[in-house]
Amino acid sequence: xxxxxxxxxxxxxxxxxxxxxxxxxxxxxxxxxxxxxxxxxxxxxxxxxxxxxxxxxxxxxxxxxxxxxxxxxxxxxxxxxxxxxxxxxxxxxxxxxxxxxxxxxxxxxxxxxxxxxxxxxxxxxxxxxxxxxxxxxxxxxxxxxxxxxxxxxxxxxxxxxxxxxxxxxxxxxxxxxxxxxxxxxxxxxxxxxxxxxxxxxxxxxxxxxxxxxxxxxxxxxxxxxxxxxxxxxxxxxxxxxxxxxxxxxxxxxxxxxxxxxxxxxxxxxxxxxxxxxxxxxxxxxxxxxxxxxxxxxxxxxxxxxxxxxxxxxxxxxxxxxxxxxxxxxxxxxxxxxxxxxxxxxxxxxxxxxxxxxxxxxxxxxxxxxxxxxxxxxxxxxxxxxxxxxxxxxxxxxxxxxxxxxxxxxxxxxxxxxxxxxxxxxxxxxxxxx
Amino acid sequence: xxxxxxxxxxxxxxxxxxxxxxxxxxxxxxxxxxxxxxxxxxxxxxxxxxxxxxxxxxxxxxxxxxxxxxxxxxxxxxxxxxxxxxxxxxxxxxxxxxxxxxxxxxxxxxxxxxxxxxxxxxxxxxxxxxxxxxxxxxxxxxxxxxxxxxxxxxxxxxxxxxxxxxxxxxxxxxxxxxxxxxxxxxxxxxxxxxxxxxxxxxxxxxxxxxxxxxxxxxxxxxxxxxxxxxxxxxxxxxxxxxxxxxxxxxxxxxxxxxxxxxxxxxxxxxxxxxxxxxxxxxxxxxxxxxxxxxxxxxxxxxxxxxxxxxxxxxxxxxxxxxxxxxxxxxxxxxxxxxxxxxxxxxxxxxxxxxxxxxxxxxxxxxxxxxxxxxxxxxxxxxxxxxxxxxxxxxxxxxxxxxxxxxxxxxxxxxxxxxxxxxxxxxxxxxxxx
Numbered sequence: 080x081x082x083x084x085x086x087x088x089x090x091x092x093x094x095x096x097x098x099x100x101x102x103x104x105x106x107x108x109x110x111x112x113x114x115x116x117x118x119x120x121x122x123x124x125x126x127x128x129x130x131x132x133x134x135x136x137x138x139x140x141x142x143x144x145x146x147x148x149x150x151x152x153x154x155x156x157x158x159x160x161x162x163x164x165x166x167x168x169x170x171x172x173x174x175x176x177x178x179x180x181x182x183x184x185x186x187x188x189x190x191x192x193x194x195x196x197x198x199x200x201x202x203x204x205x206x207x208x209x210x211x212x213x214x215x216x217x218x219x220x221x222x223x224x225x226x227x228x229x230x231x232x233x234x235x236x237x238x239x240x241x242x243x244x245x246x247x248x249x250x251x252x253x254x255x256x257x258x259x260x261x262x263x264x265x266x267x268x269x270x271x272x273x274x275x276x277x278x279x280x281x282x283x284x285x286x287x288x289x290x291x292x293x294x295x296x297x298x299x300x301x302x303x304x305x306x307x308x309x310x311x312x313x314x315x316x317x318x319x320x321x322x323x324x325x326x327x328x329x330x331x332x333x334x335x336x337x338x339x340x341x342x343x344x345x346x347x348x349x350x351x352x353x354x355x356x357x358x359x360x361x362x363x364x365x366x367x368x369x370x371x372x373x374x375x376x377x378x379x380x381x382x383x384x385x386x387x388x389x390x391x392x393x394x395x396x397x398x399x400x401x402x403x404x405x406x407x408x409x410x411x412x413x414x415x416x417x418x419x420x421x422x423x424x425x426x427x428x429x430x431x432x433x434x435x436x437x438x439x440x441x442x443x444x445x446x447x448x449x450x451x452x453x454x455x456x457x458x459x460x461x462x463x464x465x466x467x468x469x470x471x472x473x474x475x476x477x478x479x480x481x482x483x484x485x486x487x488x489x490x491x492x493x494x495x496x497x498x499x500x501x502x503x504x505x506x507x508x509x510x511x512x
Numbered sequence: 513x514x515x516x517x518x519x520x521x522x523x524x525x526x527x528x529x530x531x532x533x534x535x536x537x538x539x540x541x542x543x544x545x546x547x548x549x550x551x552x553x554x555x556x557x558x559x560x561x562x563x564x565x566x567x568x569x570x571x572x573x574x575x576x577x578x579x580x581x582x583x584x585x586x587x588x589x590x591x592x593x594x595x596x597x598x599x600x601x602x603x604x605x606x607x608x609x610x611x612x613x614x615x616x617x618x619x620x621x622x623x624x625x626x627x628x629x630x631x632x633x634x635x636x637x638x639x640x641x642x643x644x645x646x647x648x649x650x651x652x653x654x655x656x657x658x659x660x661x662x663x664x665x666x667x668x669x670x671x672x673x674x675x676x677x678x679x680x681x682x683x684x685x686x687x688x689x690x691x692x693x694x695x696x697x698x699x700x701x702x703x704x705x706x707x708x709x710x711x712x713x714x715x716x717x718x719x720x721x722x723x724x725x726x727x728x729x730x731x732x733x734x735x736x737x738x739x740x741x742x743x744x745x746x747x748x749x750x751x752x753x754x755x756x757x758x759x760x761x762x763x764x765x766x767x768x769x770x771x772x773x774x775x776x777x778x779x780x781x782x783x784x785x786x787x788x789x790x791x792x793x794x795x796x797x798x799x800x801x802x803x804x805x806x807x808x809x810x811x812x813x814x815x816x817x818x819x820x821x822x823x824x825x826x827x828x829x830x831x832x833x834x835x836x837x838x839x840x841x842x843x844x845x846x847x848x849x850x851x852x853x854x855x856x857x858x859x860x861x862x863x864x865x866x867x868x869x870x871x872x873x874x875x876x877x878x879x880x881x882x883x884x885x886x887x888x889x890x891x892x893x894x895x896x897x898x899x900x901x902x903x904x905x906x907x908x909x910x911x912x913x914x915x916x917x918x919x920x921x922x923x924x925x926x927x928x929x930x931x932x933x934x935x936x937x938x939x940x941x942x943x944x945x
């Protein structure tokens with residue numbers, strides 16, 4: 080199909096939704112992607128580029144002529160255009176901007192001037208704003224007569240001559256009002272608004288909390304500069320959840336399926352390295368008990384069980400704590416309650432598993448005393464695991480470090496060290512090794 | 513404040529958004545919650561109950577009179593009402609339904625008849641549907657004159673006399689069209705639709721993919737039965753991400769901060785139990801090499817390092833695989849490519865860490881040979897960890913088991929067993945122990 084059968088391709092792609100076109104791009108071999116876009120020419124919808132992985136997007140944009148990109152970007156809503164421009168190198172970005180009409184260039188440049196991942200980057204600069212003294216009828220007529228309306232909108236905004244945001248009118252309320260009523264009388268005088276510099280995660284929490292579909296974006300003087308729509312927020316929420324999941328698993332938040340082997344190898348290295356260091360610490364603890372191990376090899380056989388139970392219990396608590404911190408469910412108000420609860424759960428599960436594991440180990444090595452020792456060690460470890468699982472994320476969070484990224488190595492090193500120390504220490508004391 | 517100062521409370525709560533009222537409820541002591549609701553009477557917005565944790569909701573509803581609940585539920589959109597009814601015991605649910613007017617009762621009963629977590633449960637049965645031959649003007653007038661419109665809506669639906677869905681008109685398009693145009697001419701003839709029995713996660717993927725804000729819900733005969741709005745979908749996406757994160761960390765997906773100690777202890781038990789079983793397996797592997805361990809205690813000291821490196825590398829790969837499966841990014845089409853890539857990453861990191869770890873261990877025990885042995889074992893483990901990390905989730909997924917729930921114990925048992933076996937086995941052979 081890549082044999083330049085342009086017309087057949089164009090017909091094929093015609094009915095595609097932008098996300099289907101994006102999937103098609105990802106399914107192609109890397110060198111065929113820019114080729115497809117060039118073949119399709121004007122019938123390629125650049126919005127498809129916002130639907131592919133960032134690595135793929137960067138690669139494609141690298142290959143395309145800036146004139147092609149400028150042409151494609153012109154057709155897009157400003158938020159999509161910004162997503163594409165973000166993925167280009169600075170010189171190329173400037174080249175593309177130079178080829179755009181002045182109005183669009185200024186709007187895009189302003190969005191790009193806001194910090195990465197801020198509301199200003201995600202907003203759409205196309206919106207409808209009317210003065211408060213217009214009537215509902217005037218407003219509807221205005222919308223009927225204006226060609227250049229945003230592609231989708233769910234509310235119109237009300238501004239004063241200096242563009243300060245005064246209010247908003249949801250479309251359904253506009254439709255339900257009689258024509259002679261003034262906008263002032265139907266508008267929501269305290270519209271939902273976010274600062275352009277606010278981080279997109281904060282904006283997403285707001286949308287989630289108040290069930291919004293769109294929100295005005297204002298600059299620091301309260302002037303309306305754009306609008307954020309819920310479909311972008313859905314993407315932000317997904318990205319955020321994705322990042323948390325990956326970071327908890329020791330993977331960089333931006334790792335994508337389309338990344339190269341070398342990139343992934345390097346991105347996973349730090350976590351494994353951190354783990355190696357803590358593992359050496361734990362091995363150092365074991366070494367303290369070399370003599371005991373030589374005298375009683377059963378200890379060497381059983382000690383990984385104690386450590387792994389601790390590691391898993393710690394991970395359970397940590398997962399809950401990290402997630403609750405991310406969704407703002409865990410804060411100062413309830414931290415102590417949750418700490419007490421986790422400690423109680425740790426103690427309870429410690430006692431339950433002490434009995435099970437102690438019995439099994441005692442039977443296996445036909446030594447009830449060994450069973451008692453491992454049981455005692457297990458209670459100790461599970462309580463420490465619970466405390467570590469909650470204190471580590473809370474402390475990291477307090478110091479402004481993202482607990483999802485760095486809690487894991489801390490928690491497992493605590494549980495390993497406590498696990499080996501408790502088990503081998505109690506055994507050495509008990510058996511006078 | 514709980515001293516029955518009803519008026520002050522009512523004034524306080526008046527301007528609260530439902531989610532703020534929900535937060536207030538959660539912050540109160542459990543026995544004060546139903547009391548607050550009874551004190552507030554008609555000024556309590558039952559929508560707040562949809563914003564609290566399920567455990568809290570169940571507890572509150574347990575305490576309230578069914579008459580109070582029936583009164584509160586009447587005011588709500590049907591999707592919120594269903595969320596509340598879902599949390600009640602069946603007899604009480606029936607009592608509440610009995611106290612509702614017939615129309616609402618039937619609508620709610622129909623929603624409740626759909627399976628849990630289906631589109632039918634999340635949909636709102638309030639929507640606007642018009643015949644195709646109406647004009648835009650007629651439709652707008654109809655909306656102006658009808659009092660009982662849904663609280664929010666973003667599109668109106670077009671149906672035939674038998675209620676079959678024919679099309680949809682987004683509000684912005686309605687506003688942009690001239691009054692004499694017929695609905696037929698402006699409607700989208702292939703509206704987004706979901707089956708009422710479809711799982712909410714599938715619906716959420718659809719919203720995400722096509723950037724929807726609302727979608728028609730149809731029964732199996734294609735008749736319009738409701739509408740799903742994006743704010744519910746945002747909640748579904750959050751729930752789903754939450755469930756994945758918790759399950760990967762070995763915690764039940766429905767565990768909430770408000771659960772009791774006993775509930776949490778029991779819910780975390782199975783994962784720890786599964787982990788204990790696999791740890792015993794690994795201990796069994798170590799026992800095979802008892803003689804070697806007795807002769808060379810350094811092996812006992814170093815073996816946890818090998819196992820923990822394997823466990824962490826396996827978790828990295830597994831996290832990426834589970835997440836990619838959940839977001840449908842990983843499928844048959846690219847599975848082999850990802851498997852090859854993960855194996856390559858494992859081999860590469862295995863070689864890198866073999867050199868680092870081998871050198872450090874060799875220096876520590878002043879035995880280059882021991883360094884070589886641990887290095888060789890590490891390469892083996894990291895390759896197996898990569899393969900296990902991807903094959904386990906893929907296989908579980910193939911057999912219809914949720915990979916997020918059960919991959920963890922499988923992967924770590926593979927890495928532990930391979931780790932101990934490789935390290936102790938290679939050492940025994942090399943040193944003729």
